[in-house]
Amino acid sequence: MDRAVVIAELDLLTKLGPRLTGSPEHERLVDHVAGQFADLGVEVHEDVLGFTRWDLPTAPEDLRLTVAGRPVEISSAFPYSGTTGAAGVQGQLRRLRGPLPRWSSAREGIAVVEVRNRELSFGAVVGSWDPDNPWGRLANPLIPATLAGLGLKRARSAGVRGVVFAWRGISAANARGQYVPFTLPYLDMPAVFVAGDAADAVLAAADRGERAELVLNAAVTPNATMRTVWAAVEGTRRPEETVLVVTHSDGTNVAEENGHIGLVDLARDVVARPPERTVVFVLAAGHLRIPAVTSGHGQAMSRWLDDHPEWWAGGPGQRRAVAGLGVEHLGAVEYRDDPDTGAYGPTGNADPEVLYASTPELRMLVDLEWRGALPGPTRVSAPNPVIQFGEGQPLYLKRIPNIALVTAPQYLLSLEPGDYVDVDLLQRQVDSFRRLLRRIDTLPASSMGAIPAHTPARKIAAVGKILAGIVDPRGR
Template sequence: MEIDMTNITSPELLQKEVEKMNSFGVRLTGTKAQRNFIKYLKSRIHDMGIETFSDPSRFMRWEETNKKLVIKDLDEEFEVPISSAFPYSGRTPAEGITAQMTLVKEKHVGYLNATDKIAVVEVDELDFLPSEIAFNERERSIPEGLKLPSHYSGPVATAFVNFPFLKIAKLAGAKGVICIWKGINDDCIEGQYLPFILDYQGIPAVWVNSKNGQKVIEEAEKGAFATLTLEGIIDEYAKTESFWCVLDGEEEGESVIINTHTDGTNCIEENGPIAMLAMIKYLKDKPLKRTHIFVFVTGHFRLPNFKNIDGGGVQATSKWLTAHRSHWDGKEGHLKAVAGLSVEHLGCKMWKTDENGEYRQTGDVETEIVYTGNKMMDDIYFKSLEDRKKVYTLTLRGHNLLHFGEGQPLFNCGIPEIALVTAPDCLCVISDNNEMDKFDAELMYEQTVSFIKMDLMIDSLTAQEIGPCDGYSAIATKKMVEDSTAKIKEVASEVASKVKDILPF
């Protein structure tokens, strides 16, 4: 399938568009930077002669403005670099909070020893969770035989699964928490905005890398004091919005939903809106069979406020789906969405920690993880890759009620989807260069063209040919169960031992 992108976009134009996006600043949910990016996107769509529609929202927004950690012992006073603030943790006064540090050797239970102290807790890299728990590969890839790592790991996975329960620390009377990354390269975790899935915790917390964290641990074991400063703002009525536009089809009754989100941390998270502008520009003058709805949601980085189980789950698109059933649920007088495309995280180079412990580029293309809603959608995806020069991909089926990215609400609502959710370690990093050294505009261009091909193939098929959504699989291998059970027993034994030592009965 030939796609003429003349006067639509090019690698050079996409590079400029991404740089324009970066110029607004870090686009966390409800920030001025995000609002300006949304304004820009809408103006670009209006310039194409297309109307946009908006869902404004207000929510409580937290933002860190200053962070500092100073340790004081008998001999010296010194500052320890902070890798990042723990999002939506808490705040301190301008002078910070000063208290004795205590090493929490068993997070959660160990907070019982942290009353009126600053808790120091190590967060081990997630390395015991078999990938089979979260992912079901469809046994198809380019190159052939490409597989996910055997165990689910990395900064995002670690922060989402192994994060310290700050609310327990607060209930125990701790004044603050210092989280120490353990087992992850120091350069890799610098500036990580993680985890972003929690509501406001009410206790200040920061992340420190492994090297600097070792000094913090040593001082905590000596009972040294520290001053932790985490200043921030809380806007109880922060403004943000989701918006969408519609390309009418020649036939009535059916729709295709193309979605992404507008909040993000860097040039990769989230550049999906830039690709969708090119898709709209290409498709707007084509004779489309179905109504096409392009949805730009907000709230991906504030999921506690922007999710609705009625709209298909825990991702931000679920709120939009709940509010706009007439675009997709197929009930009387409503459109029936026969397919969806989720456009996220394009143009990712592969950066990993190598065998020498150096965090560097290790491949041209980060693994393109793609969920496909059924066999036909899987076929369409691989057909769209023909003539690609840069491709390194495999496909997944939603598994064990897990489906990452903004394609999940579509899948949960029974809409067969193709959802790109590449997951580089830098995905949630806030940095001065916006992670542009990890971005490839040519790859983003090829992926954008692939999405256009997918859409045209979908639009050429009947709903019956596309077929229904597969639904979640639930497969557990014997080894997976044995490994997970052994780890759970080990952790339970350690916790039980700690409780016995602490409790007075």
């Protein structure tokens, strides 16, 4: 893979900044990739999807928190939580405790709720094909933020005017700009996060019952649009069989999402070496606004699969997808909070690769062809009927065997710029996907393996394991 091309694409992402769903920056990236597809001589298809867009305030006066007349630093706004308008909301700070806050205690006030970014058993959520190399304990702000957000509808029903979530277990630098959570519907309850000294100050002020003003003047735009673009390269021997290569276009920084770099490079390779099977390249929109593109359990690719069964479902007059590749978060390096100093920054290592293979057969193929972050075999993760992170999940739910990279660094959803990508690692990962795609193109369909039916019993067992991992203090 051409290093100069990689650097140019990363520079473009840096210049664009966050590509939040449906934003002008997001549209420019989609146009850029569509142009790259067109330059390869393939037909570019486009799906225009409507939704209601919530825009993060950019002016300081539109995102602020004042407690007893003193300004308090906001780490981030809760995406799609709500809007206060320019006038903001005022009220007494009311501290609510416990995992199920009694929201009625903050009626006509501003609720203050602790959110702890504690380590959880990642192995309970993400399996490993190698029982001797399971995932251990990890902390990621997305998980506690999502769980905390589940209560905002009840807060609205209880007459709360606004919510301040106070981070614990995460530095102020790490918490700054975190665009979390991103999977919940519009909640009509303005909420923000504070961290570090600001969290200490807000919690203490709430204990004293001081008054506060919260301004989250987010613009809400009905009838906004986003675009999914995709292109297909026709197979020469088995065109009725397809391989889906997928990523998403909306993102927060240079790691989330840079998958288009791999997508276009693989498309360039396939055009130069015509495939036996038809290969479909999909740049899906809506990953950061999942409720706008699917009403069920899924990701942005769920919408494309629902809209285009002719490319994968295998019914009469339809092509059949034999496998897929999910290309996300390429070259991600590791950032951590230092437990001794509290400083947040790079560790000098690659972030542990979360690389899924949905069948034992594909796991063996990964062992043969993947060259990733570390020497030797890569830990290969196993999905379950409830959770497969990333855009490979919709393929798994449709029982399309897939291999998907979805490394999950702590800054993944941060709007703060950073040196998040190792170019050499990115190149090795894309080259690994290239080898995998070439092998998948020629192997018999039966050699991809089969995903078992997602029965209620399998889902219940998966949920039980996840819950046990959350409550087990040993994280086994």
